[in-house]
Amino acid sequence: xxxxxxxxxxxxxxxxxxxxxxxxxxxxxxxxxxxxxxxxxxxxxxxxxxxxxxxxxxxxxxxxxxxxxxxxxxxxxxxxxxxxxxxxxxxxxxxxxxxxxxxxxxxxxxxxxxxxxxxxxxxxxxxxxxxxxxxxxxxxxxxxxxxxxxxxxxxxxxxxxxxxxxxxxxxxxxxxxxxxxxxxxxxxxxxxxxxxxxxxxxxxxxxxxxxxxxxxxxxxxxxxxxxxxxxxxxxxxxxxxxxxxxxxxxxxxxxxxxxxxxxxxxxxxxxxxxxxxxxxxxxxxxxxxxxxxxxxxxxxxxxxxxxxxxxxxxxxxxxxxxxxxxxxxxxxxxxxx
Numbered sequence: 001x002x003x004x005x006x007x008x009x010x011x012x013x014x015x016x017x018x019x020x021x022x023x024x025x026x027x028x029x030x031x032x033x034x035x036x037x038x039x040x041x042x043x044x045x046x047x048x049x050x051x052x053x054x055x056x057x058x059x060x061x062x063x064x065x066x067x068x069x070x071x072x073x074x075x076x077x078x079x080x081x082x083x084x085x086x087x088x089x090x091x092x093x094x095x096x097x098x099x100x101x102x103x104x105x106x107x108x109x110x111x112x113x114x115x116x117x118x119x120x121x122x123x124x125x126x127x128x129x130x131x132x133x134x135x136x137x138x139x140x141x142x143x144x145x146x147x148x149x150x151x152x153x154x155x156x157x158x159x160x161x162x163x164x165x166x167x168x169x170x171x172x173x174x175x176x177x178x179x180x181x182x183x184x185x186x187x188x189x190x191x192x193x194x195x196x197x198x199x200x201x202x203x204x205x206x207x208x209x210x211x212x213x214x215x216x217x218x219x220x221x222x223x224x225x226x227x228x229x230x231x232x233x234x235x236x237x238x239x240x241x242x243x244x245x246x247x248x249x250x251x252x253x254x255x256x257x258x259x260x261x262x263x264x265x266x267x268x269x270x271x272x273x274x275x276x277x278x279x280x281x282x283x284x285x286x287x288x289x290x291x292x293x294x295x296x297x298x299x300x301x302x303x304x305x306x307x308x309x310x311x312x313x314x315x316x317x318x319x320x321x322x323x324x325x326x327x328x329x330x331x332x333x334x335x336x337x
Contacts (some may be wrong), residue, residue, distance in 0.1 A: 016180025
């Protein structure tokens, strides 16, 4: 197996990433999960709040089996790379730019029996296969950061999201003790530059605790910003002869459900299982598409809906949204008791 990486060296930047139970089990089977967690996941109270701190819905600390493990993206990447290069028969080539399928035939070695295109939301392979512009701007941008050190007090025992008018703040303790946070704000596409830390402070710096403390504990250089996009529906086929799409190249979704990375992990597990269970690669790829495309299409649609609700700005709709969330939270609390 040969892995082609466009970057000159392996590495990852970013902030926190959520790994839900099903994907965590897959990482456990690969021997990767043990390298990510320093110990027992913290018991936190999470849910939805308003900017003044009033809870709209709660998830109690006893729900550890129903909430994700939060790790730093760079740490997950490092663990996966280490597990990959430790395997016999795996070659990793960095600094290789693939502009299209024809480029693969010019590389040294025998032509590949199978091409797995995991080249992200702006996949050149997907564009070559489908010949359409699949990327759709969601209407909002996201700021992300990680505190330099653990923040004591409420920041280490709570999590979740706070929804305002066209603004959301979310945070969660990472397994290494630090806290990951994000802000999503309605903005035109393509805005660049500026002081991201100052922008975030101006947007949500006067919201409830521990938001001001988390911002103060985050180095300005650690705050990144990126527009949020997903792929247009319906999603096209993931299999094309000897080529198969995986991860964001196949089904990039908005991050509102925290399932994008998990979906890619599940893709890989299903693809491996189908390749192991079919004599012909083409049959395995058809089965993979049949399993994963409907599931990921539902994920893209559901995440898009949550984002639309979270970014509401209209006053009347805001009141209706918050009232509905409060009602759902009360019902959930009764059921949990």
